[in-house]
Amino acid sequence: MTTAVAEHEATTEPKTGDIEPAKPQSPATVQGGPRGLVLRSLDDMYRFAKYVHASGLAPSALRTPEACFVAIQMGAECGLPPMAALQNIAVINGRPSIWGDAQMAICRASGAWIERAHKEWYDGDGNDFAAHCQVARAGGEPHVSSFSIADAQTAGLWGKTGPWTQYPKDMLMWRARSRAMKAKFPDALRGFAMVEEVRDFIDIEATSVVAKLPAETPGQSAKEKARAKVGAKPKPQPEESKSDDGAPQDDAPTPEPPADAEPSEASSEQSPAKRTGTIGKVKAAELKSKLEKLPADSRKAICKQFGIDWLKAQAELEQLTPEQSQALGIVIDEEGGK
Numbered sequence: 006m007t008t009a010v011a012e013h014e015a016t017t018e019p020k021t022g023d024i025e026p027a028k029p030q031s032p033a034t035v036q037g038g039p040r041g042l043v044l045r046s047l048d049d050m051y052r053f054a055k056y057v058h059a060s061g062l063a064p065s066a067l068r069t070p071e072a073c074f075v076a077i078q079m080g081a082e083c084g085l086p087p088m089a090a091l092q093n094i095a096v097i098n099g100r101p102s103i104w105g106d107a108q109m110a111i112c113r114a115s116g117a118w119i120e121r122a123h124k125e126w127y128d129g130d131g132n133d134f135a136a137h138c139q140v141a142r143a144g145g146e147p148h149v150s151s152f153s154i155a156d157a158q159t160a161g162l163w164g165k166t167g168p169w170t171q172y173p174k175d176m177l178m179w180r181a182r183s184r185a186m187k188a189k190f191p192d193a194l195r196g197f198a199m200v201e202e203v204r205d206f207i208d209i210e211a212t213s214v215v216a217k218l219p220a221e222t223p224g225q226s227a228k229e230k231a232r233a234k235v236g237a238k239p240k241p242q243p244e245e246s247k248s249d250d251g252a253p254q255d256d257a258p259t260p261e262p263p264a265d266a267e268p269s270e271a272s273s274e275q276s277p278a279k280r281t282g283t284i285g286k287v288k289a290a291e292l293k294s295k296l297e298k299l300p301a302d303s304r305k306a307i308c309k310q311f312g313i314d315w316l317k318a319q320a321e322l323e324q325l326t327p328e329q330s331q332a333l334g335i336v337i338d339e340e341g342g343k
Contacts, residue, residue: 044087050077053087065341066096076101083111083195095200097339102200105179112186115193117142125178129153136177138185150184152177162205166306169205176201204339284330289322292330295337303340310336 044050054073057063067073073091079101080090093107103111112118122141129135135153157163157177169176183199284292296304296318304315311333313321325333 042087044077050074050087053077057088057091063091064095066338067091072096079195079197083193083197084114085111094197095339097200097203100203101197102203103194103197104200105182108186108194108197108199109182111193112140112190115142115190117144117190117193119143122147125182127174127177132158134177136174136181138178138181140185140189142189145189148185148189150181150188152180152184156180160205165205166309168201171302283324284322284327286319286323288330289319289325292322292325292333292337293318295334295341299337299340307333307336307340 042049042053044053051070051074054077055070058067058070058073063073067076076094076096077087077090079094080087083090083103085093085107089107093104094101095104096102113120119141122139124137124139126137127134128137132155133153135151135156137149137151139147139149141147154163154177157169157173157180162169162176163173164170179199179201183202187194187198296307299307307313308315308318311329322330
């Protein structure tokens with residue numbers, strides 16, 4: 006009998022006044038390891054990405070916590086720790102790429118790298134001067150990739166302003182390394198290209214975007230008109246043919262408006278930038294400010310590439326079209342995120 010009463014009391018629900026309110030749960034603690042924090046869940050990674058973005062230590066190309074999050078995940082797939090992923094993955098024209106040093110580190114950490122087989126050397130004369138890189142993986146034969154001055158000339162890289170002029174031998178070796186490691190370790194690199202290689206593709210593309218093309222003329226094809234809009238700066242309209250007395254042949258001279266006349270409604274609605282198809286003073290000032298923050302060598306190289314005289318930068322930037330401004334902005338962002 007006593008046992009039955011005790012079981013009944015144990016199963017009886019407590020009164021409403023006896024129920025304690027639920028205590029708020031604190032966020033799960035992120036565990037630390039010998040090399041820093043160990044991110045074990047999506048929540049851990051996103052919280053970490055937000056902290057890095059808020060600290061200002063994320064590269065300029067990773068503009069949001071979500072971009073930092075994706076970079077961390079991409080690095081994790083290649084075996085890079087979170088901070089190493091953030092510092093060694095660069096987004097170039099929307100394509101994530103890996104800096105050359107990190108590319109080799111990933112291959113070496115793959116478990117298939119044979120260190121004693123790795124060799125690098127230069128040989129040849131003139132245009133046959135080349136960089137060579139030999140790598141091998143467990144169970145396979147050594148593989149040698151090369152990149153010569155002739156290869157660089159064919160690709161339009163040799164003598165190009167920037168690293169190809171400042172460090173030509175290093176750039177040849179980076180290309181040879183990238184070829185070798187992509188050939189033997191595609192599984193470790195997960196399809197990531199090398200930043201030093203991809204940047205050359207973007208620079209060439211940006212140069213073609215701002216090429217000076219002839220102004221649009223009647224009879225042009227749709228493709229020719231599109232190219233002219235992208236690449237050509239607006240040119241002044243040709244002067245009207247005039248008769249001997251200096252007046253236009255077809256139209257009467259346009260009278261000058263009075264000095265105190267108010268601007269017409271049409272002219273007040275359109276800014277000079279909209280009327281001419283150029284970006285105007287405000288956008289030009291923003292681009293100039295970004296250029297001023299770059300190292301002097303980088304700024305000089307970019308100005309030369311886009312045909313900008315730095316002493317007249319504000320005036321010349323104002324004459325860029327929106328398409329040229331966008332191309333210049335991409336190059337500046339990538340140079341700043343290096």
